[in-house]
Amino acid sequence: MRPLALVTRVTSLFLLACITAAAQASDIGVVGLFPGKAVLVIDGSSPKTYAVGSKITDDAKLVEANSATATLEVKGKRQVIGIGEYVSRSAPGASSSVTLKVNPQGHFVAQAQINGAMMTMLVDTGATMIALSASDATRLGVDYKKGRMTMVNTANGAAPAYMVKLNTVKIGDIEMNQVDALVQEAGLPFALLGMSFLNRTEMRREGEMMVLTKRF
Numbered sequence: 001m002r003p004l005a006l007v008t009r010v011t012s013l014f015l016l017a018c019i020t021a022a023a024q025a026s027d028i029g030v031v032g033l034f035p036g037k038a039v040l041v042i043d044g045s046s047p048k049t050y051a052v053g054s055k056i057t058d059d060a061k062l063v064e065a066n067s068a069t070a071t072l073e074v075k076g077k078r079q080v081i082g083i084g085e086y087v088s089r090s091a092p093g094a095s096s097s098v099t100l101k102v103n104p105q106g107h108f109v110a111q112a113q114i115n116g117a118m119m120t121m122l123v124d125t126g127a128t129m130i131a132l133s134a135s136d137a138t139r140l141g142v143d144y145k146k147g148r149m150t151m152v153n154t155a156n157g158a159a160p161a162y163m164v165k166l167n168t169v170k171i172g173d174i175e176m177n178q179v180d181a182l183v184q185e186a187g188l189p190f191a192l193l194g195m196s197f198l199n200r201t202e203m204r205r206e207g208e209m210m211v212l213t214k215r216f
Helices: 004-024 134-139
Strands: 027-034 037-042 048-051 055-057 060-065 069-074 077-082 086-088 097-101 109-114 117-123 130-133 148-154 157-171 174-184 191-193 201-206 209-214
Touching: 027 060, 027 069, 027 077, 037 055, 037 060, 077 086, 077 109, 086 097, 097 109, 109 191, 130 134, 134 174, 148 174, 174 209
Parallel strands: 117 191, 130 174
Antiparallel strands: 027 037, 027 086, 037 048, 055 060, 060 069, 069 077, 097 209, 109 117, 109 157, 130 191, 148 157, 157 174, 201 209
16 A cells, blocks of 8 residues: 555645646656656546556656656657656657646756756756756766866855866756756755756746746
């Protein structure tokens, strides 16, 4: 039997999915996650639980799932998303987009892939560029000390930071190359999705949802 907390979480997200279903045509949304299984909403329909390996639609299947993310293969492309996020199954040539859901603290959080590795990021329109901690950069294989050094202000005073370029940044089915980022050696508790990524998208707020659509 599933824990009550998880059941409640899935139920509340289901209600949210129903409210926004009209805007999610041709989309696959994640509303619940368990090891080896994901609860998905397809084209605004009622949630259904799928096991890893299951065919979701003619052009999509679930290839991996854990308590944080689901990996979908849509039209031959793998996409990793979290609860409250969607991937589009629009026809080729349509704009890539992803839908994010506000968290209980009032922030939008995205499950991103940077240089192919997973990273949870806080959407921050006040940040000039993507910001990473030194430990995150090292984990991602970014040799940040080869970047241009600068100083940034933190809660504990000035700290060194390095300007670098990330080879790839992917959120849902939006993928961008050579994205500017700042790596801080101190004072950064969360990775920030800043304007070096966001200004290449159209951002649209719809209540508790934010839709990002790739512009270029």
